[in-house]
Amino acid sequence: MPTWEYITTPLLIHNTAAILNNWGSEGWELVQIVQGPEGGLVAYLKRPIGGETSAAASAGAAAAAQAAKQFEGEGHA
Numbered sequence: 001m002p003t004w005e006y007i008t009t010p011l012l013i014h015n016t017a018a019i020l021n022n023w024g025s026e027g028w029e030l031v032q033i034v035q036g037p038e039g040g041l042v043a044y045l046k047r048p049i050g051g052e053t054s055a056a057a058s059a060g061a062a063a064a065a066q067a068a069k070q071f072e073g074e075g076h077a
């Protein structure tokens with residue numbers, strides 16, 4: 001029986017497909033999308049342990065954070 005690792009990431013409404021495709025290319029499977037506590041969307045993803053390394057997960061998280069900063073910098077309210 002496989003064991004899983006999980007990650008959450010914010011989804012920017014104008015860039016949802018690109019964000020999910022990026023995570024999917026690293027072996028992550030979308031489990032659920034929920035509304036976050038501050039109103040934004042949050043994706044929950046999983047993959048079997050033994051897939052990509054946690055360093056790749058950190059790189060993906062950094063890319064998501066960078067995308068969020070770019071979005072905030074565009075002056076959206």
